[in-house]
Amino acid sequence: MEHQSCFHCGDSCGNHVITFQEKSFCCNGCKTVYEIFSENDLTCYYDLQSAPGAIPKEIQGKYDFLEQQNIIDKLLEFNDGNTQIVTLYIPHIHCSSCIWILENLNKLNPGISSSQVNFGKKNVRITYNSNLCSLKDVVILVSSIGYEPYISLEDFKTGKSNVNRSLIYKLGVAGFAFGNVMFLSFPEYFEVGEYWLEQYKYLFRWLMFAFSVPVIFYSAQDYFISAYKGLRSKILNIDVPIALGAAVLFLRSTIEIIFDYGSGFFDSLTGLIFFLLLGKFFQQKTYAFLSFERDYKSYFPIAVTKISKDGKEIPIQVYDIKKGDRLLIRNEELIPVDGILISGKASIDYSFVTGESETVSKKSGDKLFAGGKQTSGVIEMDVLKTVEQSYLTQLWSNDVFSKNKEDGFTTLTNAISKKFTFAVLSIAFIATAYWLYVDSSKAINVFTAVLIIACPCAIALSAPFTFGNLLRIFGKLKFYVKNASVIEQLAEINTIIFDKTGTITTNKKSHATYQGDALTASEEMLLKNTLRGSNHPLSRTLYDILDEHNIITLNHFEEHLGKGIEASHNNNNIKIGSASFVGNTSDTTVLNTSVHISTNNVYKGKFTFYNNYRKGLSKLFNKLKKEYDLVILSGDNEGEQENLKKLLPSKTKLIFNQKPNDKLEYIKYHQTEGAKVLMIGDGLNDAGALAQSNVGISISENVNVFSPACDAILDASKFNQLFKYIKASKSAIKIIKWSFVLSFCYNVIGLYFAVTGQLAPVIAAILMPLSSISIVVFTTIATNLLGRKLE
Template sequence: MTTEVNDTQTVLKCYHCGDICADDSIKSEDMYFCCEGCKIVYEVLNNNNLCTYYDLNSHPGNDQKGKAQGKNYDYLDSDEIRSKIVEFSTEQITRVTFFIPGMHCSSCIWLLEQLHKFEPSILESRVNFMAKTLSVRFSNNIKLSQVVTLLDSIGYQPRLSLDELEKKESAFKDKSLIYKIGISGFAFGNIMMLSFPEYLSIDVSSTDLKFLFNALIILLSLPVLVYCSSDYFKSAFKSIKQRFINIDVPLTLGIIALYGQSVYEIAAGHGAGYMDSFAGLIFFLLLGKIFQNKTYEFFSFERNYKSYFPISVAVLKDGDEIYTPLSQLKQGDKVVIRNNEIIPADAYLLTGDANIDYSFVTGESDPVQKNPGEKLFAGGKQTGGLITIEVMNEVSQSYLNRLWNNYLLTGSNETGYTHLSNVISKYFTIVILIIGAASFLFWLPQGIQKAITVFSAVLIVACPCALALSTPFTLGNALRLLGRNNFYMKNALLIETLSKIDTIVFDKTGTLTQTGAADITFEGKPLTTLETGIIKSMFRNSLHPLSKLVHSALNNAGYVVIDSFRETAGKGIECRYEGIEIRAGNSEFTGAGELSTVTQAEFTNSTGSRIWLKFGDTLRGYFTVTSKLRANLDELFGKLKNEYDIYLLSGDSEKEKIRFEKNFGEGRMFFNQKPETKKIFIENLKNEKKRVMMIGDGLNDSGAISSADIGVSVTDDLMSFTPASDVILKSDGLKNLSGYLKFAKSSVNVIKFSFVVSTIYNLIGLTVAVTGNLSPLFAAVLMPLSSITVIAIATVGTIFANKRRGLEL
């Protein structure tokens, strides 16, 4: 039971939301509630052993008074409406994202991510607190309406608007801030005009004008107090209610002190008070707030999808495959999807045997077979032969971005500097309140007016916002600039990790070698026209760099319809044609090492990658692929060797060693590596306390990429990246790798500098305020100005670092 005792009576507070109870009639066990809704929510939580919710914050629940209980959501189960809401659905699993406006604290996050304890059919629920969204993945044992009913029953009713769903993006934009700026600016200007007699020392005390002017000033100030500053009062009230003091608490006290002092002086006839300072304070605070919001929106990681994924997909146009950027993909386009390629948008299957792995979406690797005409969802990965799809909807950047960020998500969402700024902000407010109270007591003997002025100035000028903003704004701008330079990172928090890298591991094929240029020869029994067509059709199904090179070399051959296709990572590919199994790959996969028809001397005659070819039980020969190295590698490694430990891991034989020895040196190159041994190598480096970056093509080295501190997937043209990667790097940007790493370090230095500037500002501002030399109005100008200064430092600092490292703006 929650009670508060005052001089006359005991006040009952609702155990769930903290509001005052009208009486003690609504009760469960020894808990009192303000309404039946709050009681129902408590009982639901209690019955599911989830009352830890109340331990995280005091009275964390949303007020349920006036909310309809037992609302019917059955309409959500109609196929037409359901298709507009869900993001992904198979016969077994559905995924949907809701906008939850009632989400407001850490207890909300904890509870919403425990939905599986209410309903076992809910497999996962994940919160994006900044966007106030909840992504829910549930089995189809329950209906969509039941999921929404559950959310409503615990006090988190989703906002469902079919008009907004049609627009495919959240349209919950609040224009009240603009209105508040307009009203406070209007009041500020007019109060200043009415205060001219005071400014000019004109005596109007003997006229009726003084009463009129003062009445108008108070009238103009009321909407500023009640409406324009309401967000600060609400935030402070919620903070105190949760037994936590945020930055709006001292700000609110300063506003109340300034307004109260002004009303007192006007009512007592001592003067016009500080209503101009009060209105100006609110106006400048709101102006700074909207500037911060606009700037943060600009730097937000939810970037326009035109800059998302520096890769393309193969669109069929007049029978030819034309590589088209995702931003230009349109409804109705026919797209060719190969083995291990991600489906970029919701689509219908036209041709081919689709075996779709939705682990990128659901987290579970359980391929689903699809037939022509059936719907395929964005984010699925084809595992098998080539398929053709028809795009239903344009690419949704925010959806792909959300999938990428959630894939294999572990650990904290805070960097070291983010955590530091949060800790400072937490204790900063308490320190400021103590300083403000001490300043008030110190100046009180000089008069209540002076004491209140100093108290207000101290509470207003001090602000941890600059500290809190320096990290997200710097990293956000750095993320944007890296994206412009073909280094596309999963999220901004990884930039700090990038700055600490000391070891870089390279894959060879498709990373250091070009995927579109090579010398290719075939040794063995000549192939017939039909056999060449079979081989070309088989290689067409694979995204592996060597497969694409061999496929391109067979440009004079036609295609045939093969019966099946399978690719084994790190080994090779196989298909069947009229009952005959055809294999292409390494000697182990094809059995070449066991056959005496090819001598050891022949095996070591040439350099390059060797792809053995086997029809049935007969080894027919091998392709030798000598890939050309990417440009500027000597320059790249010349920059890296002095600052980083670099290694080469390759699945090829040691024949390739001579090509890379000058760049890596002895003992730094490892050949005949399988995908699992690459992963173990990375893990061993990390066990030695190394900060490791793994750079590969994302196909045979996805395990190593996911194990590294920073995993980089290098791509040329196709959507062949691994979802486990942290970075997608356009291949022609590889030469700038040293610049990217130095830029990340420079960005962290910008954060450090911003911290210093913010600290100096607060020390100087507080010193001037405490000594009584700072007016509340000027403090109101300085407060947002400090945040704007930090934003400017973050922007200019990262742009300068970007230019200094030779990158594009």
């Protein structure tokens, strides 16, 4: 009796087949999962891959511990009362079907708003409404559809450090089979006596076939799956020629031993898969090392203000924060760690974390979560746990909450690899047709050798290793880039736009003079405390200049982007900002940057600032002007125009009195004219412009301006090195192109020997990983030399 396979998980149903809607299931669990998918119109899950599911485990009562609040609090990474976020480690994630169903959990439970899968780490980050479903409900749901999460109660973690050993197992099987097949091929290699051939050749050939079966169906399965999915999506990916070559070798060899034409090419086949997997293992190990360095060394140069025991405000780096520290969070600042609100009126915007733009009010004693942004003045908080760098990285890289700038941008690798694969297949078929006509005995060898020797793995490797290494080098040099795509787009820019205040000017060493009516002690105290809540560069400068005053809690605080700040305490109110904002229409002077003040709707006076420009500014602009269009786009008045004309190259455009939206529209217009724009700002008023630009860089100078809008963060001390970083990005593209040239030369030579029938498939399989290794070595050495030049 022929055993039927389960429609859901693919296992044999044995003698107990459960039939539902003309489909066979091995157990009620698989049938139930299918029913869930069917009821929610999600049966296209099975279209992505045949029998992709897992058998659901018995879960009745298993997750009752998730009703205990102390456990829930430790497992959740975010909880504001309504919205909760948890990251679950799910070992069973293995294919595109898994990703698809886990990212459609919201269709199975309306309480789940979103779910994102990290395929490499085998985890899913789930955001849900705690009023509609609980953490237990979420875990039971994913378990019921065959994706039981791993939850360790010992350390209250929803994930674990797990090594995917499947590649090692496949490599082991291929290596074992390759060794045995080579051993069994020796009699025919050395043409031993007739006795051996007559007595044992059939046994040896069928043993070679037996060893090859697990290699082709297990060790090589990833290549076939990838090629199938690519062809199904009408894409010629790099695994198509490999899968085709392996399939042809296996079929031809099997036919040869069945009809006694010869011993086939099982040695070449097993050797091919073994060396391919060996190259893949090397690639995985090397890239994992680069990723490790990237994850743990790319600390953002953002800072936060720590309040010392004697009441002093000290800026510290986020990764120096310790449990028990007291932090000062200003208006528009990101909360870098979980903590307890101590004082101040907290109105937190968690859109960075949840995607929901509504602000949440908190009172003293409430818990605050990392990733929220304070939007209503200054608050103080006690730290509950230290910063998790990986969490900040995850927030920054979250494409759901940031504009995807890769739309319409084709990477260098994608542009070349498609043409490469098409060319290889064409050469293989033409060469095979030729040899079928000239000498059919060589045709199969030629076809397979061409597909193997011309494998574009080297092309696929060059970009990840080059960019990955450069990301690490940039991080060491305090230039923190979001991802590899940013480097590629940075190399394409032709226009650079700078904000003025806080970008080309420095907050340090700035000074100001006051003109107007003297401020009373209470007015100066109100001014000082209002400035304390703002992160604008001029506010920070003025705050540092003014005398110390008692700290008071403001009744009201509001910051109007591009205009100014207003606040009130008891019966007094104050406005700080532009002349028009505070109600002074008589001031028309534009000689210098000024901050005007009015109290209780009475104009008091203004502070006039004398800008200090960043070290090396003139030298930097003179280097940049040779290759780029330069623009200063400032929200300030024209007071500094003459100074800037003397300081900067003559071709630099100077545009003043620009509101945040004006900057965005300026960039958008020039992009329609063909400009590839790099925007450099301070991350506060420039968020829209940074998001609109092709590449947005935020300058950080002891201010927590961590923004989802920027693609890179540049430490202010490295501002004068900007030209070097852009130049290095261009050099990275050159390194990749040179690696393509090396790969092309290798392929041309290899193809010559393959097409002329002088290259055995197994030799081609040995040469292929060697070519990949040579590309990795070349790109790593080249980028390291590039890094030394930068230093």
